[in-house]
Amino acid sequence: MPPRQHQQTSHNRSGPADLPDLNDAVQLLEAANTDVRPALHALTLDRVLLAGASGESTATWVGTGRYAQTTSLHDIAPAPRVLDRVKIGRGFTAYQHHALIREAVNRLDATSVVLVAPAIDAPYRESDLAHEDARDMLLRALAHL
Template sequence: MSTRSNRPTADLPELAPGVTLVDVDDDLGVTPVQALLLDRVLGSDGPAFWVDGANRANTTRLRELAPADRVLDRVEVARGFTAHQHTALLDRLAGRLAARESPSVVLATGLDARYRDADVDGDVAEAMFIRAVASVARVARVHDAPVLVTRCRDDEFSRPLRRAAETHLACRATAFGPRFEDTEGETETLVYHGADGWIQTTLAYWREVLEHRARMYESAALDRPVAAAGAR
């Protein structure tokens, strides 16, 4: 579906310090959490870090989504392709943050992915995953910063991540567009709602949301037109 000419209102969940688990409907892809990452960067001064464990970190897509190129100067992206690489990245991140200013946000996508791979034995994989969860929780606690995490599956293996999360959000695809919900049922955030009821869930849609947010923050030069359509 596509937007009409009416200027939309836009909102995104306010991210509190601590670990926030975000479950996103598969057909929405990783873009909703990318939008949360960029929104946090727009509204704060510290750097942002994205540690990916599920091959979801596409920097080209992130650049297309950002309302201005210079927003990305404060975003660092790293990918772990094995369980050992992923654990090492999280350890290095904690070490780097100990020697610098607190981050505006940390995003860890697919935190459980690499520990499900066949190249790691079951007991070892579980221990390494628990260590990874403890690492992101420690970053959130020590730096009093929001840490966004996603998981590949909601099952017994990923339960330690759910227990470590102070907040649990879900981004659902609805007839009126993506909607963030608190899974405890306390809050519901409509990301985007046009006056005529028509919305767009492509990359261009999320860019429109972020451009609206950038105007609110007055912190980004909106120097590129919104694409007519895009992939998730």
């Protein structure tokens, strides 16, 4: 697995010029005292649009809980047809989320430019699974990515 890259964004900055560059590694995006969903949505659309202006690039989003909301994604999309290039899956339990991660990874193809899995630990921390079982499922989900 490639090394994890750490990106931090400040809540005092905004705009496309402030989006971090992404490479082919796993990225961790943290934002202090702010909702990271708009930044994640902007990064996702930025990646899709820059990678395939002719419409061939896609993104996959595996959300959970409050990260399954797509309002800001819709609000910042330059055109509704761009949203057709973002595949969204929502897992509300640890089992659903784990299955979606596996399925998303298995469906990646030449058009896939980014797979977004925000708050990946949330469904496992908040589940009614035994601590060890939840930890094992989270580690398996991370290994799939």
